[in-house]
Amino acid sequence: MKKEMNIIHCTLQRCFDVGTDDTFLSQIISMFRRKWRGQTLVLSFIDDMEVRFISSFRTYR
Numbered sequence: 001m002k003k004e005m006n007i008i009h010c011t012l013q014r015c016f017d018v019g020t021d022d023t024f025l026s027q028i029i030s031m032f033r034r035k036w037r038g039q040t041l042v043l044s045f046i047d048d049m050e051v052r053f054i055s056s057f058r059t060y061r
Helices: 003-020 021-036 038-061
Strands: none
Touching: 003 021, 003 038, 021 038
């Protein structure tokens, strides 16, 4: 479980660092949701990361 969360966090952080747009971040998050759709804990982590990264992205834009 921790490995999956690390993959998600590192991917989103890298996207944020290089300055991708919020549409691309949304597409990546949707891909993560499809991949881990049966794992409730991972899905709640994805939701949390979505709020953090997309709101941060819009703040620093």
